[in-house]
Amino acid sequence: MSYLAKPKVHHPSLKPNALGLTRRDYEGALSTLCAGCGHDSITAAIIHAFWELDIEPYKVAKLSGIGCSSKTPAYFLREAHGFNSVHGRMPSIATGAGAANRELIMIGVSGDGDSLSIGLGQLCHAIRRNVNLLYILENNGVYGLTKGQFSASADFGSTSKKGEVNEMTPIDGVTLALNLGATFVARSFSGDKEQLIPILQAGLQHNGFAFVEVISPCVTFNDHEGSTKSYSYTREHMIEVVEADFVPIRSEITTQYEPGSVKRVQMHDGGMVNLRKVAEDYDPTDRDKAYAYIRNCQSEGEVATGLLYIDENGKDMVEQNDVVDAALTNLPYSDLCPGSEALAKLQLRFR
């Protein structure tokens, strides 16, 4: 029922931001995802992140591919243009839109199938181009929308709902992004809003491609024993927030922070996921150390979360292309057309 807009009733208890807007103003249509889907939690975090950053919704462009995760841009920022494109190809839409209008604040939402299977190529190249975009990969280890096939992020040895065992090694978005030279790499958990919101905010403010993988359990197809991307059954077992205050941010982001700890999160079905907080001496500006740290966690069976790598000095796509400071869409035609005289003169070369 996503075409039913929610009634826009203002709650007196809802706090307005600097623009006088409440979180309600950052919502979208009603979600049609399964109750309890991790993707909905991420949507809520996105709403909060935009609201808290005082971003005017209409200045945002929200883009996605195809999948349950890719449906979610309909569920936030109703006053922003959205583009639900084709499966795995959102990065190219973002690339074109960002080249045309560098003033757009772009957020892209994708799934593990959308990003790591059909869309792997486009993801890699958007990272290389450093397109100025917050890119959220909502990772549930399966194709939700087509009912539970393994995706490329399914862990080796994990089992599907039907009991099949995955014999292939996974593609890890985070180490991939690091390898490709991404200028912002983070990972979080859909249930960990306190960690996720500051990361999203940092990503929105990053100049360039901000890659954020969010582990986001699929309650319908990947929340059983043998799955490595299932839910924690109790919020108390969720990981604590991670510090993100080295990112240039306009508004203060308050965080509680417990460095260096590993949280073992118990799932519905008794399965475990290990989440490691970045350590106190962790240096997110050193790509090699970040890579070594994440790999080390992996070999211990842990999943490193937090803001893992950041480089604020990289040139984004439009800077690489030396594009004028104004949005190309705002240039007057007189700045674009050389006119008849120039054409006549040019044609002397064609004789």
Add this chain to the structure above:
Amino acid sequence: MNDRTNEFAFKIATANGTGSASANGLIMQAIFRMGVPVTGKNLFPSNIQGLPTWYEIRVSGKGYKARTPVFDLMVALNSATYEKDIQEVRSGGWLMYDSTWPMDDKLIRDDVTYIGVPFAELCNKAFGGVRERILMKNIAYAGALAALLNIDRDVIAELTQEKFSKKPALLESNQKAINLGFEYVKANFDVPLPIHLQKMDETKDCILIGGNASAALGCLYAGATVGAWYPITPATSLMESFKGFCQRYRVDPETKKNRFAILQAEDELSAIGMVIGASWAGARAFTPTSGPGISLMSEFLGLAYYAEVPAVVFDVQRTGPSTGMPTRTQQCDILICAHASHGDTKHICLYPADPKEAFEMAVAAFDLAERYQTPVLVLSDLDIGMNDWMVPKLTWDDSYRPDRGKVLGAKELDNIKTYGRYLDPDGDGIPQRTLPGVHPKGAYFTRGSGHNKMGAYTEDADEYQEVVDRIARKVQGAKNAVPAPFIKRTKGATMGIVSIGGCHEACLEALDELKAEGLPFDYMRVRGFPFSDEVKEFLEEHEMNFVVEQNRDGQLRSLLALETEVPLTKLGSVRYYAGFPMSAHHVVSGIRPHIGVPA
């Protein structure tokens, strides 16, 4: 043989990558500057170095520009293809070859005059270094041709001056090589040949340009700011030209920053995605490609059609299927471009016949794409795109303003109650667009999934159908906005010839030939799709129509039958699809058997 002054053709056979391209260009340009109409066709291999390559030059004071399959003179400089090349000379014609090495007796034809010039020997004496010797050998033949054909030496001198004005060493060696060839021929043969040039005044209002360069100029003048592409022959030079023009005309004089963005994508899927993203955001954006790229772009083209996002695609056609012959020409994408993507889709297509039309249609493509909020495909081909054509000078009307179509800006949105993306406020099937980042009331969700007229997701039968029916009406409405067909009538004609794009010159020449035989035909060249009513009327008016095109399956004929409902029995088919540009001969000999005249 009657007087062949300014009415002949010759062909130069060399190996790829040996520098012959600059000599061939020089000869062609020199003839053009003598005021004599000239056409050049480069028949090159899909290879960087070593494979055989040919350049055909047709000189026609009468102004015929189609390829001719009959050659008066062959410049045979590639021993690997001697045997074949010698067969292509007409009886009574000439053959020039490098006589440094003797010609095999088996290759001697009695009805051809052999002109042996020891190019290698001359150049080995005059130049040092292997590379220079090879390169200069290919310049020397230009000099030899100048003597044989009476090409004005002053014009050649002027051209080499212009070309090498900044490289004095090269200028000197080029001039030396030209003189070597010229003097040798003059001293040893009776020149000029009966086929030769005489100054005319027929080219002063013309230019020599390829369709890729002119289409790129069209993009520049139309105000395109975003170009995305993945390299593919024969479309590559379109984006390379655009880049060159942008660097010249689109750099902010103060900041030195670019008023354009050219994105080399990782593939065509991405290239068209970038174009759609940029167009959606409000830029004029385009991508040049060829058949394999169209195949990859199909899914996205369906999205742009259904979500109503403008996009401009240039399909510089080459032979298919699959990789086909990448450096050979064809018109084999007519059907796929008209309907690219799954689902019910129909795309506006434009069919330029030469570089001048490629320029004009490039501009038209952006206007149509924005006015109708849909992809527009411009179908040229390798022959139009990559060969230099003599066409009238391009002109520009400074009062032109881009037709951005129905785009609601901040002011309009301020005054609007509720905005619905896919409504039909004017009854023409064309909805109102908004751009991201402009106004909160303009927001809508662009999607390729089922949507209703407000842009919201739907699975409701009526809501779905309402939108797709309107889109069909909208695109069909473009039939009167695409370029009208070119029609040429001949007195007494009861039958018609119908063609498309690069067949045009061959058809015009064929019309003259047929008329001279007492066989008058009317002629129509379609220039845009959906077809206008005029197209249907022309077909209905004639008892028989011969559809001339360059593909195996008669794609234009099928599309005409499908769209106009004119019975296939009224549509004869003339096809040439071997990969070279079409000649009048293909048209005439294709039609004759159908009308009881031997081919």
